[in-house]
Amino acid sequence: MGGRRKKRLNLRDGVFIVGEGMTEQYYFSHLKQIKKYRCEVKPRFFGKTDIAQIEKTVERLLQGYVTVICVFDADVSQRNIVEKTKLEKFKRKYSKNEIVIICDSLPSIELWFLLHYIKINRRFQNYKLVIHELKKHIPNYEKTEKYFEKSKWVENLVRKMNIAVINAKSKNLEIGDSYSNMYKAIEKLDSLK
Secondary structure, three states: OOOOOOOOOOOOOEEEEEEOOHHHHHHHHHHHHHHOOOOEOOHHHOOOOOHHHHHHHHHHHOOOOEEEEEEEEOHHHHHOHHHHHHHHHHHHHHOOOOOEEEEEEEOOHHHHHHOOOOOOOOOOOOHHHHHHHHOOOOOOOOOOHHHHOOOHHHHHHHOOHHHHHHHHHOOOOOOOOOEEOHHHHHHHHHHOO
């Protein structure tokens, strides 16, 4: 047996969180601990990936009896027509699938964090503008592993999570407005407790 065998993924009933970045991975890892969510948050399901990579991971996970929550920023799709097409196709493919929950945010997950403090009905051109607004409420917020690895920032958000869910769901979206569907992940995870 000279070749390397591919490590087989042990899939069982459960919820797997799949995403694109460090922010999402740390956020859900901390949420799992703080709220005692029953889900799998593994580094191998996160990384600097595009929609095609996320879709491959989803398809692999769906070989088991699992629910997959996909968390990612939709800002690349606004700047790149190829990525926009991939995102629209991905959303259509799973739109009526109850075991794949798409939780994208435009421009970034930081909009979800901001919704814990205020209701937003406007477009943010990029995540830096969202972070600028977010720092009015979380002055020490920074997009670094050193910041994310401590759970305190998520503990503070959890206290206002009901506000964020209400704010995210009650948006009167105009085409092009910023949005976050992260509330779908929270509702699903809360329903399993």
